[in-house]
Amino acid sequence: MVFSSLLFLYLFLPITLILYFISPAKGKNIVLLIVSLIFYAWGEPVYVGLIIFSSLADYGYGLIIAKFQKSKRRAAKLVLILSLVTNLAVLFFFKYVDFIIENINYVFGTELANLDLPLPIGISFYTFQTMSYIIDVYRGKVKAQRNFISFAMYVTLFPQLIAGPIVRYEWIEKEIAQRHVTFSLFSDGVKLFIIGLGKKVLIANQIGLLWEEIQGLPSGELSMAAAWLGIIAFSFQIYFDFSGYSDMAMGLGKMLGFQFPQNFNYPYISRSISEFWRRWHMTLGGWFREYVYIPLGGNRKGKMRTSINLLIVWMLTGFWHGASWNFIIWGLYFGVLILLEKVFLQKALLKLHPIFQHLYFIFFILVGWVFFLFDDLPVGLHYLVIMFGFSGQAVVNQTFLYLLLSNLILLLMALIGSIPLSRLVRRIVVLPFLQPLFYLIVFLFSSAYLVGATYNPFLYFRF
Structure with missing residues (x-):
């Protein structure tokens, strides 16, 4: 079940x-746990047991660590390690084992059979959440949760269960115990949910169709300009798809009394790759910084160690997104760019006019999305060859002009929606007394689209 579905909107x-x-009040966590398990079971009934197992395991690990925390620190550390091994083993088994098998077969010429296990939805997200909880209990940043219902509710909470944001336990520890939903908070949640729904349904889905059309063009019709238009369309699609879902998750959280962290902050206005990753999927970047980069030593052990730490974090960031070499390359691509910015590029960029800083960022982010898109590396490299005009294809052709002109309004909507101007327009154009009408129109238009929609993907489900 997805948020952008009539079943969810009008029934669930x-x-x-x-x-x-x-x-x-005492029954609200039980209600949320039950409905969250039903929500998850709707799409993954076979893996409900897995998420319950993860909840039970980390609930128990947390209690044991809390018991040994002061008197038997070494024992607490062993339990922490056991917890991390358990979580990573489950994640590795379901997400990466076939990737390892394929590479063993390729290197050694063996014929080991893939397990072909379906990927449990949201496993990367809820595994990172439970790991952060265990680590924070060990560090003494949070108290171990002694109520299993409350802990399981935190792990399975349906608004952010399958696609984030990655909500650390410390952020909502008090709200898990007690929360109060005011009319203002609920109203803000409804508005944020509708904005997210509109971003997903009215922009991401529509511009995704443009990318699908360009991707499906015969090789002879794909001009250089059309290849760039395609990757621009995808960059808008993935932004509005994922940020729209995050907005819906935050909106649902507010309706239920939770304050989830912001996950996106207009990343496409960035002037560097480093800035982009401070604005894009902020909870994932924060997680890797807090639980991987800093424990590795961060920037405290010299330039060489800092460089190695950065590359490790970005390789893992890429691998987190998927069990494929293109994601590892994608992660390392950004790691190298960020490293270069830290060494000398950032100083050079600051001397340029902001327009040229932004052009630098746009160029490298669009190239990066090509690595993200194509798990078949030769196909991705061929697409890059076309983008840079080395394939002998036409620079511009009639197909490109038709696609550009027929989608010009949609592209302008996506551009405006991806910069703070959209927020300003809503405040100026949509007067306070017209706001309810504006949100109602967005909701009704989104619902109308979903009635006959056959194209309603969610790109981050596979992660």
Whole structure:
């Protein structure tokens, strides 16, 4: 089940809200746990047991670490290691084992059979959440949760279960125990959810169709300009798809009394790759910084160690996104760029006019999306060859002009929506007394599209 579906909008969500608000305070966590498991089981019934196992395991590990934390520090550390091994083993088994088998077969000429296990939805997200909880209990940053219902609710909480944001336990520890939903908070949640729904349905899905059309062009019709138009379309699609989903998750959280962290902050206005990653998927970047980069030594052990730490973090960031070499290359690509910016590029960029800083960023981010897109590396490299005009294809042709002109308004909408100007337009054009009408129109248009929609993917489900 996805948020951008009629089933969720008109059945699951209303029933959930009614049950939640009529239940007593002590029963709200139980209600959320039950509806979250139903939500997850709708798409992954076979893996409900897996997420319950993860909850039970880390609930128990947390209690044991808390017990040994002061008197038996070495024992607490051993339990922490056991917890991390358990979590990473489960993640590795379901997400990466076939990748390892394929590479063993390639290197050694063996014929080991793939397991072909379906990837449990959201496993990368909820595994990182439970790992952060265990580490923070060990560090003494949070107290171990002694109520299993409350802990399991945190792990399975449906608004952010399958695609984030990655919500650390310390951020909502107090709200897990007690929360109060005011009219203002609920109203803000509804508005944020509708904005996210509109971003996903009215922009991401529509511009995704443009990318699908360009990707499906016969090789002879794909001009250099069309190849760039295609990757621009995809860059908008993945932004509005993922940030829209994050907005919906944050909106749902507010409706239920939770304050989830912001996950996107207009990343396409960046002037460097480093800035982009401070604005894009912020909770993932923060997680790797807090639990990988800093424990490795961060920037405290000299330039060489800092460089190695950065490359390790970005290789892991790429690998987190998928079990394929293109994701590892994609991660290292950004790691190298960020490293170069730290060494000398950032100083050079600051001397340039902001327009040239932005052009630098746009160029490298679009090239980066090509590595992200194509898990078949030769196909991705061929697409890059076309983009840079080395394939003998036409620079511009009639197909490109038709696609550009027929999607010009959509592209302009995506451009405006990806910069802070969109927020300013809403404040100026949509007067306070017209706001309810504006949100109603966005919701109705989104619903109308979903009635007959056959194209409603969610790109981050595979991660």
